[in-house]
Amino acid sequence: MGTYIVRRLLLVPLLIFGVTIIIFGMLQFLGPIERSALYVRDFPKNDKQIQGLIKKYGLDRPIYEQYWRWLTGVKDPISGEREGGVLFGDFGYSRTASQPVINIIKNRFPNTLDLALWAVFPMLSVGIWLGVQAAVHQNGWIDQLARIFSIVGTSFPTFVFGLLVLIVFYANLQWFPPGKMSDWVSVLLYSGDFKQYTHLLSIDALLNGRIDVFLDAMRHMFLPILTLSYINWATFVRVTRSSMLETLRMDYVTTARAKGLKESVVINKHARPNAMISITTLAGMSVVGLLGGVVITETVFNYPGIGKAAADAAQQLDVVTILGFAVFNGLILILANLVVDIMYGIIDPRVRLA
Amino acid sequence: MAELLLDVQGLETRFKTPEGIVHAVNGVSFTLSEGETLGVVGESGCGKSVTMLSCLRLIASPPGEIVAGKALFLGQDLLKMAPEEIRKVRGAKISMVFQDPMTSLNPVMSIGQQMAEPLLLHMGMNKEQARKRSIELLELVGIPNAADRLKDYPHQYSGGMRQRVMIAMGLSCIPQILIADEPTTALDVTIQAQIVELVKRLREELGMAIIWITHDLGVVANIAHRVAVMYGGYIIEEAPVKELYANPTHPYTLGLLGSLPKINASERTRLYSIEGMPPVLYQKPQACPFAPRCTFVQERCWKENPALVNITPTHRVACWADTTSGSERL
Ligand SMILES: Nc1ncnc2c1ncn2[C@@H]1O[C@H](COP(=O)(O)OP(=O)(O)OP(=O)(O)O)[C@@H](O)[C@H]1O
Ligand SMILES: [Mg+2]
Numbered sequence: 265m266g267t268y269i270v271r272r273l274l275l276v277p278l279l280i281f282g283v284t285i286i287i288f289g290m291l292q293f294l295g296p297i298e299r300s301a302l303y304v305r306d307f308p309k310n311d312k313q314i315q316g317l318i319k320k321y322g323l324d325r326p327i328y329e330q331y332w333r334w335l336t337g338v339k340d341p342i343s344g345e346r347e348g349g350v351l352f353g354d355f356g357y358s359r360t361a362s363q364p365v366i367n368i369i370k371n372r373f374p375n376t377l378d379l380a381l382w383a384v385f386p387m388l389s390v391g392i393w394l395g396v397q398a399a400v401h402q403n404g405w406i407d408q409l410a411r412i413f414s415i416v417g418t419s420f421p422t423f424v425f426g427l428l429v430l431i432v433f434y435a436n437l438q439w440f441p442p443g444k445m446s447d448w449v450s451v452l453l454y455s456g457d458f459k460q461y462t463h464l465l466s467i468d469a470l471l472n473g474r475i476d477v478f479l480d481a482m483r484h485m486f487l488p489i490l491t492l493s494y495i496n497w498a499t500f501v502r503v504t505r506s507s508m509l510e511t512l513r514m515d516y517v518t519t520a521r522a523k524g525l526k527e528s529v530v531i532n533k534h535a536r537p538n539a540m541i542s543i544t545t546l547a548g549m550s551v552v553g554l555l556g557g558v559v560i561t562e563t564v565f566n567y568p569g570i571g572k573a574a575a576d577a578a579q580q581l582d583v584v585t586i587l588g589f590a591v592f593n594g595l596i597l598i599l600a601n602l603v604v605d606i607m608y609g610i611i612d613p614r615v616r617l618a
Numbered sequence: 619m620a621e622l623l624l625d626v627q628g629l630e631t632r633f634k635t636p637e638g639i640v641h642a643v644n645g646v647s648f649t650l651s652e653g654e655t656l657g658v659v660g661e662s663g664c665g666k667s668v669t670m671l672s673c674l675r676l677i678a679s680p681p682g683e684i685v686a687g688k689a690l691f692l693g694q695d696l697l698k699m700a701p702e703e704i705r706k707v708r709g710a711k712i713s714m715v716f717q718d719p720m721t722s723l724n725p726v727m728s729i730g731q732q733m734a735e736p737l738l739l740h741m742g743m744n745k746e747q748a749r750k751r752s753i754e755l756l757e758l759v760g761i762p763n764a765a766d767r768l769k770d771y772p773h774q775y776s777g778g779m780r781q782r783v784m785i786a787m788g789l790s791c792i793p794q795i796l797i798a799d800e801p802t803t804a805l806d807v808t809i810q811a812q813i814v815e816l817v818k819r820l821r822e823e824l825g826m827a828i829i830w831i832t833h834d835l836g837v838v839a840n841i842a843h844r845v846a847v848m849y850g851g852y853i854i855e856e857a858p859v860k861e862l863y864a865n866p867t868h869p870y871t872l873g874l875l876g877s878l879p880k881i882n883a884s885e886r887t888r889l890y891s892i893e894g895m896p897p898v899l900y901q902k903p904q905a906c907p908f909a910p911r912c913t914f915v916q917e918r919c920w921k922e923n924p925a926l927v928n929i930t931p932t933h934r935v936a937c938w939a940d941t942t943s944g945s946e947r948l
Contacts, residue, residue: 402680513678515721521676523736523787524708527701537726612726613771 283594296323355588365588374463376569380554395504417498426564548604629687644851657842710740713788719780723772730768778809850907914939
């Protein structure tokens, strides 16, 4: 297992290179003036200043040199401080939000993470459970139910489902509010009595022992979680079901039955771990989707996550910010891939020992 | 006379497929006595595997369904047993070894884990005892460094070794019947011979009865006491092995034996030399299923399906023709 992980880790720089080169390629569609926003806050007013900036940040240099500078930044000749450098987390300056892109990420990402964290549990547990049950009782009522569930889920666009939920539970029943937190919670956050250990509101609430804050956070996240889970369940149930059906046809499942094992042991110990191999990829991709910010869901529920920030930036054609998010997403994708690969190694000895 | 272990009567199994109902087994009857080895031969798709899987109720349902028959094991009908009762038979009293050792072992469980399962389940052993016994069993089937290899996974074993593991696993609870479903088909010739010798040796040591399913008439001659020939979901001829080879009676059996080279019997022999294709039966045949391919075919063969009848006390055959004279049997 150790050597397997090391081998996978060695791939990471290569992947980072791949992701960054693609995004850097996209940057080349912008003119040097716009690209200067990667380094400076104010757009230059006159030609002379522009030329100065282009010189200073080497925006007229050969492309490989520019790429390197984009990755690692430029030393300011006077102050000696580094400016730019996506590898150091400097993704440029967002004109529309009037702050460095990294600050937006720092502010918004914990909210997305908070949401993703709570959405993952129902998504994986219910999705996989239902898929397994549907396969085991093929053509039974639970299978039919799962199939309907899955068809409806796949054909229901997020914004329709989200709006529907919003109308019913917020507008009509007024059970669950949109947004991130109630006013009294935001007052509490600024008061300093509430320690923000992780910046994930629900987790911090638990760490502070504030059940009321936790419940408020959950009340706000409930509808987005419901929407995200539901939309993802559809795929999860389908993939788990077909993967499980395929596994149940395998010879080793018959071998297990021929040993006299109970059906529950055959399914849970012999079939399911094998079926999990293909589900792991999907789970990884769904988590990446959640962490990258779920633009539509966050927008519908006015939830201040990174997806909503991206949507706002895109609406105002803030290219630098969008590309900054793209780099960030790319890095998350690489990380998630690594986790998925390690999971493979844990599940499948053929991978681990190959 | 040796005790009757297995008495299968009129077994019928069907599969519901999108193309229609496949009549895979159409009323198969056979017996197996203590210490006896029954060879089952026939072309691909003739229902050999489905017959044996049906006896242990291991066919997938859906799409499979056992629609008629009995499978008496020591007088008790396996087809009517409660699920927890038949689980006590599977792996403990009747165990199976399958055709393809590459796919018959669970790829994500270690050999040790998989070997331990029947021992923990049926023999009341604890983990340590099961481990010790697994090592003994692996040594019995000739796996070197057995103790070290328990923690390995199937992909770290070769095909022949995996089949040895399957056999060791099948024998672990010292069953009364071992059903070997083409256990050597996927292996190369020298390994095949080793496996056959291994099973013969273990049969002497443990004294179990064996049902050996195969395409290979050479292997059957080597290992079986009695042979049943299947075609289209029926047993069409059955006799002690010497009798069958000396007096093959059914045209299909004649065809099979005609394809067996006499000079170099150790060479692999396949059964594909009879003209035509074996049928996939979407209807239960009203006529003899072999008629379209039969060189002895008579008018009656197209109208009535012959029953399996005794022509000597130990030799049964299902055919209207007298293949020695070419006329109709009376
Ligand atoms: N799960 C299934 N679904 C549909 N039909 C099946 C299924 N399993 C077996 N059959 C059909 O039943 C018939 C008998 O199959 P069986 O596996 O018993 O053949 P076999 O004699 O063991 O052949 P082989 O030598 O290739 O193993 C075949 O026509 C096959 O198509
Ligand atoms: Mg078969």
